[in-house]
Amino acid sequence: MQSHERTVQLSGDLVVPGARALYGELRHAARRRDVKTLVLDFAEVGRVDSSAVAVIALVERQLARHGKRIELANLADRHRAAFSLVPAPAEPDTPPPEPGVLERLGDRVIALGTSARGLGRLLAETGRVGFAVATGRRRMPAGSLASHVVIMGVDAIFVVGLLAFLLGMTLAFQGAVQLRRFGAGVFVADMVGFSMVRELGPLVTAVILTGRTGAAIASELGTMKVGSEIDALAASGISPVRFLVLPRLAAITLVGPALTLMAIFIGMLGGMLVSSLVLQLPAVTYWSHVVERLELSDWMHGIGKSFVFAWIIGLSGCHLGLRANRDASSVGAATTRTVVVSIFFIIVVDAIFATIATFSAGRA
Amino acid sequence: MTAPLLECHDVTVGYDTPILEHVDLVVEPGEIVALLGGSGCGKSTLLRTLTGLLPPLAGEVLLFGESLYAVPPDARDRLLRRTGCAFQQDALFGSLTVCDNVALPLRELTDVPGAVVREMVAMRLAQVGLPGTEKRMPANLSGGQRKRVALARATILDPLLVFCDEPSAGLDPIVAAGIDELLLQLRAAFGGTLVIVTHELASVRTIADRVVMFANGGIRATGTIDELMHSDDSEVFNFFHRVPESEHAIARHT
Numbered sequence: 001m002q003s004h005e006r007t008v009q010l011s012g013d014l015v016v017p018g019a020r021a022l023y024g025e026l027r028h029a030a031r032r033r034d035v036k037t038l039v040l041d042f043a044e045v046g047r048v049d050s051s052a053v054a055v056i057a058l059v060e061r062q063l064a065r066h067g068k069r070i071e072l073a074n075l076a077d078r079h080r081a082a083f084s085l086v087p088a089p090a091e092p093d094t095p096p097p098e099p100g101v102l103e104r105l106g107d108r109v110i111a112l113g114t115s116a117r118g119l120g121r122l123l124a125e126t127g128r129v130g131f132a133v134a135t136g137r138r139r140m141p142a143g144s145l146a147s148h149v150v151i152m153g154v155d156a157i158f159v160v161g162l163l164a165f166l167l168g169m170t171l172a173f174q175g176a177v178q179l180r181r182f183g184a185g186v187f188v189a190d191m192v193g194f195s196m197v198r199e200l201g202p203l204v205t206a207v208i209l210t211g212r213t214g215a216a217i218a219s220e221l222g223t224m225k226v227g228s229e230i231d232a233l234a235a236s237g238i239s240p241v242r243f244l245v246l247p248r249l250a251a252i253t254l255v256g257p258a259l260t261l262m263a264i265f266i267g268m269l270g271g272m273l274v275s276s277l278v279l280q281l282p283a284v285t286y287w288s289h290v291v292e293r294l295e296l297s298d299w300m301h302g303i304g305k306s307f308v309f310a311w312i313i314g315l316s317g318c319h320l321g322l323r324a325n326r327d328a329s330s331v332g333a334a335t336t337r338t339v340v341v342s343i344f345f346i347i348v349v350d351a352i353f354a355t356i357a358t359f360s361a362g363r364a
Numbered sequence: 365m366t367a368p369l370l371e372c373h374d375v376t377v378g379y380d381t382p383i384l385e386h387v388d389l390v391v392e393p394g395e396i397v398a399l400l401g402g403s404g405c406g407k408s409t410l411l412r413t414l415t416g417l418l419p420p421l422a423g424e425v426l427l428f429g430e431s432l433y434a435v436p437p438d439a440r441d442r443l444l445r446r447t448g449c450a451f452q453q454d455a456l457f458g459s460l461t462v463c464d465n466v467a468l469p470l471r472e473l474t475d476v477p478g479a480v481v482r483e484m485v486a487m488r489l490a491q492v493g494l495p496g497t498e499k500r501m502p503a504n505l506s507g508g509q510r511k512r513v514a515l516a517r518a519t520i521l522d523p524l525l526v527f528c529d530e531p532s533a534g535l536d537p538i539v540a541a542g543i544d545e546l547l548l549q550l551r552a553a554f555g556g557t558l559v560i561v562t563h564e565l566a567s568v569r570t571i572a573d574r575v576v577m578f579a580n581g582g583i584r585a586t587g588t589i590d591e592l593m594h595s596d597d598s599e600v601f602n603f604f605h606r607v608p609e610s611e612h613a614i615a616r617h618t
Binding site for chain 2: 053082
């Protein structure tokens with residue numbers, strides 16, 4: 001029997017920095033085939049911390065599988081205290097089996113359905129509360145609309161204006177080079193005016209609103225959810241939709257078309273600057289061409305689109321922000337998704353608008 | 365005895381204006397010290413200063429004999445690694461599983477092999493009463509469970525000095541008593557030292573060797589819990605005997 005025992009003299013402090021070495025040493029000692037019992041001698045051991053306790057418990061379990069065992073010799077009281085903390089081995093949770101492709105696909109579909117239902121509920125609630133506010137039975141939180149209009153709109157005037165101006169200039173440059181070859185330089189005014197009103201004004205405004213406002217809404221509401229602020233509202237009988245969603249949607253409904261209108265005019269100004277510098281086109285000629293060319297239907301097309309874009313941005317921000325889970329990374333994910341989803345739907349809706357307008361006007 | 369683990373010399377803490385002034389505090393190895401005081405008295409602010417998060421407005425904080433705010437940042441991090449801190453809000457990482465949360469200090473700061481890390485995590489989770497929860501996400505745990513996971517994370521390296529902000533607040537009496545028991549066991553086994561901030565008088569009575577009570581912007585009293593319970597100072601007496609403020613005037617005359 002004696003020959004089946006092997007004694008390992010441990011010494012010094014058995015603490016975290018030496019855990020790797022201790023684990024290696026014990027596994028090496030236990031590997032010998034003839035060893036049935038591994039005796040660990042603690043006579044010269046100083047401090048023992050949980051890493052050593054864990055190493056020994058782990059090796060003991062590994063040995064038990066081969067019918068071997070560990071004995072601890074010459075334990076001091078403080079060592080005994082450390083080992084007394086070893087809990088009975090817990091039944092490990094059996095992890096659920098990895099979902100298959102079909103299952104994952106199904107999960108995605110269900111998640112999409114849940115999200116769509118959530119969006120439907122949000123819309124219904126917004127409509128209900130919006131109606132109550134409109135008929136004066138309920139109020140929006142005092143001052144919230146004005147403050148949101150300032151944050152979303154007034155603070156964005158500079159960046160939207162600058163970008164629209166540059167865009168108008170770029171368009172005019174492009175047009176001037178091409179149209180001059182046909183002696184049609186004067187039509188630069190038509191081109192800039194027409195594209196700014198129908199396409200680029202609404203689009204550039206929507207992209208900036210998505211990045212500035214949509215992302216801000218999603219991260220703000222998501223963070224409020226993490227901090228239980230949304231729950232606090234609901235539990236006090238205050239509708240989060242009325243308190244948080246409605247002011248934001250109302251503000252973006254005002255701000256989106258207003259900024260779009262501004263972007264259109266500033267873009268035309270940029271075009272005028274280039275026309276007068278490159279084509280020596282007088283300002284009066286430029287503007288008369290713009291006014292002559294643009295019809296009411298063009299304005300309705302552009303501004304109508306900007307309302308839809310504003311709602312896409314506002315709704316995705318509110319919906320995805322409110323659906324965020326209670327952890328930091330899901331707030332980040334909600335923000336990213338808001339930007340991606342908004343821009344995706346803005347471009348889809350833009351394409352739909354263009355198609356319908358073209359066919360209905362018989363221009364195709 | 366060896367040198368004190370933690371020393372405060374005439375420390376003033378606060379954000380812009382001082383909240384606590386002239387704090388002198390010495391924590392010896394193996395001691396459990398409870399910081400007590402009414403809400404808003406500055407206990408938690410002091411704890412932020414002790415854990416390296418908020419420089420004191422005046423005075424010096426020594427951790428393991430070195431000045432916490434005078435040493436370079438790297439050295440400060442090395443000092444702080446030898447302490448553990450369980451926050452009042454559990455501060456678990458929401459994107460990591462319970463196991464990864466608890467294992468984080470081990471994986472980031474040591475070279476302990478993976479199998480041993482998992483064993484240590486499983487042991488510590490069983491000790492805080494949450495065996496087999498490794499795969500769960502923090503969002504799926506109750507508040508009390510999250511608190512215990514946070515305590516497991518704070519103590520996974522067997523730090524010489526553990527700071528706990530309200531370790532048993534919001535827990536049911538049985539679990540709270542279990543946490544107290546665990547803190548005592550950990551001290552007996554690994555020789556840890558504890559600084560806890562708490563309101564729970566029952567818990568203080570069970571575990572604290574020494575109580576430091578704060579009031580009116582400074583240390584009001586220090587001693588064992590029994591000494592403070594029989595204090596002549598009416599404010600201290602009222603705190604321990606739960607006399608509401610409105611009755612203070614009456615209590616003073618009886």
